[in-house]
Each structure stands twice: as C-alpha cells, then as structure tokens.
Amino acid sequence: MDPKIDVRTESSSMPSSIRTKEGDQWNSKPVSYKMYSKSAQIRLVSSHPEVYEPCDDSFALVDALLADRTNLLEHHPSLCMEVGCGSGYVITSLAIMLGQEVAGVHYIATDINPHAVQVTSETLKAHGVHAEVISTDIASGLERRLSGIVDVMVVNPPYVPTPEDEVGRDGITSAWAGGENGRRVIDRILPIADKLLSDRGWLYMVMLAANNPSQICLAMREKGYASRIIVQRSTEEESLHVVKFWRDSDIQVGAREPTTTSRTTSTTVMESLFSQFPRLAFWRNDNNSY
Amino acid sequence: MRLLTHNMLSCNIKGVTNGFPLRLEVEKFVEKEVDFSAEFLRNIFPKIEWKALVDAARSMGYAELPDEADSSMLDSDDFLKKFHHALLELHLEEGALICPETGRRFPVNKGIPNMLLHEDEV
Numbered sequence: 240m241d242p243k244i245d246v247r248t249e250s251s252s253m254p255s256s257i258r259t260k261e262g263d264q265w266n267s268k269p270v271s272y273k274m275y276s277k278s279a280q281i282r283l284v285s286s287h288p289e290v291y292e293p294c295d296d297s298f299a300l301v302d303a304l305l306a307d308r309t310n311l312l313e314h315h316p317s318l319c320m321e322v323g324c325g326s327g328y329v330i331t332s333l334a335i336m337l338g339q340e341v342a343g344v345h346y347i348a349t350d351i352n353p354h355a356v357q358v359t360s361e362t363l364k365a366h367g368v369h370a371e372v373i374s375t376d377i378a379s380g381l382e383r384r385l386s387g388i389v390d391v392m393v394v395n396p397p398y399v400p401t402p403e404d405e406v407g408r409d410g411i412t413s414a415w416a417g418g419e420n421g422r423r424v425i426d427r428i429l430p431i432a433d434k435l436l437s438d439r440g441w442l443y444m445v446m447l448a449a450n451n452p453s454q455i456c457l458a459m460r461e462k463g464y465a466s467r468i469i470v471q472r473s474t475e476e477e478s479l480h481v482v483k484f485w486r487d488s489d490i491q492v493g494a495r496e497p498t499t500t501s502r503t504t505s506t507t508v509m510e511s512l513f514s515q516f517p518r519l520a521f522w523r524n525d526n527n528s529y
Numbered sequence: 530m531r532l533l534t535h536n537m538l539s540c541n542i543k544g545v546t547n548g549f550p551l552r553l554e555v556e557k558f559v560e561k562e563v564d565f566s567a568e569f570l571r572n573i574f575p576k577i578e579w580k581a582l583v584d585a586a587r588s589m590g591y592a593e594l595p596d597e598a599d600s601s602m603l604d605s606d607d608f609l610k611k612f613h614h615a616l617l618e619l620h621l622e623e624g625a626l627i628c629p630e631t632g633r634r635f636p637v638n639k640g641i642p643n644m645l646l647h648e649d650e651v
Contacts, residue, residue, distance in 0.1 A: 317573065373530075374643040384536065
C-alpha cells in the first residue's frame with residue numbers, strides 16, 4: 240500500500256478469459272460487456288492526486304468478494320457498507336457483482352478524505368450504480384441510527400505500519416498510515432463494525448501479516464465472531480490477507496465469560512483457529528521481521 | 530443524498546444528546562427513479578423514524594406520506610410506492626443538514642453530506 244507503487248495494469252480488472260468469452264459471443268449474439276463484468280473497470284475508475292488508486296490490496300478485496308459471491312447472493316443483504324471507499328473501486332464492484340441478481344440492496348460508502356468521496360461518487364456514476372456516499376470519519380454520525388442493521392461491511396483500512404504522527408493526516412496519507420503495527424485505525428474500526436453489523440452481519444477486512452491477523456481474529460472471537468481467510472496474497476512488499484468475520488452463535492461472547500474460564504476458552508479458540516488456518520503460524524513468525 | 534441516509538444521520542459533535550433528526554436546508558433536490566423492491570421496504574421500515582422521513586419529504590415538497598405509519602400499511606401497494614419514492618427517490622443535491630441542538634450546519638454538496646468535525650467538536 241505504498242502510494243509510490245504504480246497502479247496495476249488494466250488487465251487486472253479484466254481477466255483475459257472474460258474478454259475472450261465476450262469476443263466469442265459478440266458476433267453471434269450482441270451482449271453488453273456489463274453482463275459479464277463482475278467488478279468495476281479500471282478505465283472507468285475516477286482519480287485525484289490525493290486519492291488512493293486501486294492497487295493490489297483493492298484487487299485482493301474484490302477478489303475475495305467475488306470468491307464469496309455465491310454466499311453473498313444467498314445471504315441477500317439489505318444494507319452493505321464500505322468504510323474508507325477511496326477511489327470507489329470496491330463499493331462499485333460490490334454493487335455490480337450483487338446488483339444484477341439481487342434487487343433492493345442499499346449501499347453506503349464513507350471516507351474521511353473529501354477528495355475520495357468525490358472520486359467514489361464519479362466512479363459509481365461511471366458504472367451506472369448507486370451508493371450513498373458520506374464524508375465522515377469511519378461511521379461518525381451514522382453509529383446511532385445504523386446500529387445493528389448493516390449486513391455486509393467491507394474495509395480496506397490504512398494498515399501500513401508508520402510512525403504514530405502520520406495517522407490522521409489529511410489527504411492520501413489517511414489511506415495507508417496505520418501507526419504502530421498498522422493497527423491504529425483498524426482497532427478503531429473493529430468495535431464500530433461490531434456495533435453496526437446486524438445479527439447476520441459479515442465483515443470483510445484487508446490486513447497485513449504485520450497487523451497480527453491472528454490477534455485480530457482472537458479479539459473478534461471474544462466479541463462472538465468466527466473468521467476465515469478468503470484470500471491470501473504475497474507481493475514483493477507485503478503479505479495481504481482478506482479475512483471474513485461473521486457472528487457465530489456457537490461462540491460464547493468473551494465479556495460474559497467468568498475470568499476463571501477465560502484461559503481455557505482462549506486455548507480452545509487458539510486450537511480451533513490453528514486447525515482452521517494453518518497460516519497463522521506463518522503470521523506469527525512473519526511478525527518478527529517487521 | 531437519499532432521505533434514507535438522512536434518516537440514518539445524527540449530529541456527531543461530542544456532548545450533543547439530541548442530534549436527530551437533522552433539519553434539511555434544501556437548495557436543490559432531484560428525483561431519481563430507483564428499482565422498486567417491496568422486500569427492501571418491509572425490511573427497512575422498522576428502522577425508519579417515520580416523522581423524520583415525513584418532515585424531510587415535505588421540505589422537498591412531497592406531502593403524500595401519512596403523518597403516522599405502522600407495519601400493517603406495508604400490505605398496501607399505494608403506501609409502499611409513496612414510501613419508496615420518499616425514502617429512495619428524493620435526493621438532496623445541494624443544501625445542508627442542521628443540528629437541532631447546536632444549529633451546526635453540515636453542508637451537502639453534489640449529493641454528499643460532509644459530517645467531518647472540527648478539532649474542537651470531536
């Protein structure tokens with residue numbers, strides 16, 4: 240998530256298999272590209288010098304949503320929300336991949352960067368989809384009334400470990416500066432996500448090995464969430480994970496547990512997490528290198 | 530900004546206890562057709578502060594909503610159509626949202642409300 244890295248080429252947004260498919264059918268039966276498109280197109284994504292452009296982490300998040308698309312369609316969300324929408328690539332992709340088959344889904348996107356909400360708005364418009372865009376810090380102003388009604392939340396947070404004083408700066412810095420272990424903003428978002436998500440709410444979040452995903456999963460487990468890695472991708476610079484969280488009624492909420500049993504609980508949790516994600520060991524080792 | 534969004538926004542200034550509903554200051558509004566989904570309306574109805582929606586719609590000149598509503602009305606197509614129109618098809622393009630307690634003005638430009646606070650408000 241280094242802003243100096245060049246944005247990926249156009250081909251990332253349009254897999255060659257899809258292009259071929261469209262080309263094959265074009266002669267026999269005129270169909271619009273949109274029918275085959277399941278995500279936003281890079282050429283239609285708007286931009287601004289102070290707005291983070293779609294990059295590896297954005298693509299990983301959209302790929303995770305695409306990988307989980309069948310479940311999302313069955314889940315039939317009423318309200319989907321993106322926190323930190325940036326260029327609008329992700330919320331637009333979500334609206335496109337669900338929009339064609341599910342009627343009556345409402346989308347909300349927020350960003351603390353005023354340029355970003357403008358760019359997101361343009362990107363949505365260019366794709367002919369709609370989301371309500373709000374300029375705010377995470378979900379400030381929405382927390383009271385939106386509490387418990389968000390069915391799907393997607394977040395590509397500022398996760399890059401940086402000096403603390405880079406957190407909360409204006410402009411594009413807000414898209415990546417994450418403070419110590421890259422966790423400053425993530426740790427603010429998680430309790431808000433917990434508050435806004437409905438009983439059947441799902442959260443998809445991008446994180447780095449350096450953010451200590453296993454610790455994040457454990458913390459969410461204490462709030463009653465199960466979790467799973469949907470996408471894992473290593474680039475030269477970073478090891479990206481997209482983790483899905485969902486409320487699991489079988490998980491006892493940590494806060495309600497007497498202190499004496501918490502050790503047993505967390506041991507069980509760790510065993511279950513390690514059996515579920517063999518990569519957790521890798522996360523822990525990797526942390527030392529950051 | 531749809532009136533559904535207006536219905537979900539409160540003043541977020543620290544210490545404000547009565548920050549809902551925000552009063553609408555309408556400079557420009559537009560009507561945009563939205564695909565009708567009775568299921569969405571039925572799902573969202575229990576979450577809507579009805580009076581806030583009625584007043585917001587009236588500030589845009591739409592006075593078709595009944596003063597009071599209950600879930601039995603969701604069986605009426607006529608009611609659902611009006612609910613749909615007010616909730617999703619009326620957009621505030623330019624104007625502001627005014628905190629009922631402090632009078633703080635949150636501008637809405639190009640349909641985007643700006644809820645960002647000044648340092649002394651957080």
